[in-house]
Amino acid sequence: MKRNNRREKNLIVKIFGTLGLLATLATTGVAYEFNGTWKAPLGANPDCPVVIHACTTSFPVGSEWFVALEQAVNKWNKNPSNFRFQLRSKKIVGGIEGRLFRPRPKPFLDVTGNLCRSRHANEIWFGAWVAGETGTAVTYLLSPGRQMVEADVVFYRDPKGEVGPKWTTQMKPYRNLVAYGGPYRSFRHVAMHELGHVLGLRHTGDQYSLMGQGFRHTGVNAGKARCYPGEDASHAAVELYGLDCRAKENLSVTHWKYSGKANDDGYAVSVQCKVYDECGHVLGSEDRDSSQEKLGRRFLVSRGQSVQVEFTRENTGKSAQEVRISYLLSEDDDINAWDREIAFVDGVCFERDSVDTQKTMIQLPHDLEVGKEYFLGVWVDSEGAVDEHNEKDNWTYLVIRVKE
Ligand SMILES: [Zn+2]
Numbered sequence: 231m232k233r234n235n236r237r238e239k240n241l242i243v244k245i246f247g248t249l250g251l252l253a254t255l256a257t258t259g260v261a262y263e264f265n266g267t268w269k270a271p272l273g274a275n276p277d278c279p280v281v282i283h284a285c286t287t288s289f290p291v292g293s294e295w296f297v298a299l300e301q302a303v304n305k306w307n308k309n310p311s312n313f314r315f316q317l318r319s320k321k322i323v324g325g326i327e328g329r330l331f332r333p334r335p336k337p338f339l340d341v342t343g344n345l346c347r348s349r350h351a352n353e354i355w356f357g358a359w360v361a362g363e364t365g366t367a368v369t370y371l372l373s374p375g376r377q378m379v380e381a382d383v384v385f386y387r388d389p390k391g392e393v394g395p396k397w398t399t400q401m402k403p404y405r406n407l408v409a410y411g412g413p414y415r416s417f418r419h420v421a422m423h424e425l426g427h428v429l430g431l432r433h434t435g436d437q438y439s440l441m442g443q444g445f446r447h448t449g450v451n452a453g454k455a456r457c458y459p460g461e462d463a464s465h466a467a468v469e470l471y472g473l474d475c476r477a478k479e480n481l482s483v484t485h486w487k488y489s490g491k492a493n494d495d496g497y498a499v500s501v502q503c504k505v506y507d508e509c510g511h512v513l514g515s516e517d518r519d520s521s522q523e524k525l526g527r528r529f530l531v532s533r534g535q536s537v538q539v540e541f542t543r544e545n546t547g548k549s550a551q552e553v554r555i556s557y558l559l560s561e562d563d564d565i566n567a568w569d570r571e572i573a574f575v576d577g578v579c580f581e582r583d584s585v586d587t588q589k590t591m592i593q594l595p596h597d598l599e600v601g602k603e604y605f606l607g608v609w610v611d612s613e614g615a616v617d618e619h620n621e622k623d624n625w626t627y628l629v630i631r632v633k634e
Contacts, residue, residue: 442498
C-alpha cells in the first residue's frame, strides 16, 4: 500500500510545497494533521454540508459503486463534529481544465473516456488507470491560506479491468481484501480515507488512524469487514469544526493497531494485534491457511494458560465513557452475546482523543479441547450501558489453537 499510495503522497506534498502550508495541531494526545478547513457555515453547522458530486458515468445512481460511496458518506456523517457531507449525482459532459493554483499532470478520464472535472465544485470519479502507475486514488485539494476551496477525488481503474487495482464494494468475506492478503482493494475503505482529505485532514503518522493506512483501518466480525472514520479522524473533525451537541455516542474495537510510521510517505502503518504470554512475550503462532484460502495466523496456547490479549478500542462518539469489556470464547468467528464469557474488566475508560491499544491479562479455561481452534473474542460495553449509533462494531477477535 505504501507503493500504491505514493502518487497521492507526492501530490499532497506538492500542494504543500507550492502553497507553503503546513498545519499541525499538537494538542493533548492528538495525532492528526490538517490541510485546511471549509469556510463557515460549511462545517460549522450540520445543516450546511459540504456538497460533493459523484460523476454519473463513474457512479450511476443505484449502482453498487454509488451505493458504496453513499454509505461511506453516511458513515462519515455520523462523526461527532458539526461537519457533514452531502452526496449529489452530477452528469458532466466534456472536460474543463480549470484554472487552478497547481499544475495538474494530465487530464483524467473516467471509464467511459469522458473528462470528468470542473472548477470550484467537489467531484468524485473513476479515472483511467495509467500503465506503470502505482496509485489507487488521489484527492486534489485547493486550499490557499488553509481555507478549503475545492476537493476532487479520483479513483483509478483500468477500463478493461486487466491491470491496476481490483476494486470491490463487498465487505464479506473480509479475507478477499488486500488487508487480509486477498486480491481486492476495498473501495469503501479507500473512499473513507479520501473523504477524510476532503474534510481537510492530512495523513496521520503516529497513531492508528483512517488517515494512515486506510485499507488497514478496519473492524472485522462474523466474516465481514467494516470501515469507519475512527477515533483519530473523528477527534480531528471535532477539533476543526466543533462538537455537534446532537451527536450520538459510539464505541468500537478492532484487532488492528499502530506499528509505526512508514519511512518514505509518513503514513501510520497498521499491523494486527497479538496474544502474549503473561510476561509480555508474543506467543508462537502458525498459519491457518487451508489449501483453498488464506485465513491468517492463530496463536498457540495451553489449557489454563494466563495470556495477555491485545485489542484497540476507540471512542468515535460525543463524550468519554466508562464501560465493561468482556472477553469471550467462541467456536466460530461470529462473536456475540451467546458466546462463553471467560473474563471481564469494569470501568474501562474510553476518552475521545487518542486511540488506546492495550493488553489485558486473562486466564484461559482448563476445559479447552486440545488441538482445537477457538476465537478469543472481545465485547466492549457488554452491559449495554451506552446508547450507540452503531452497536455492531463492539465485537472482534483473535484466533488461538490449543496445543496442549
Ligand atoms: Zn491519503
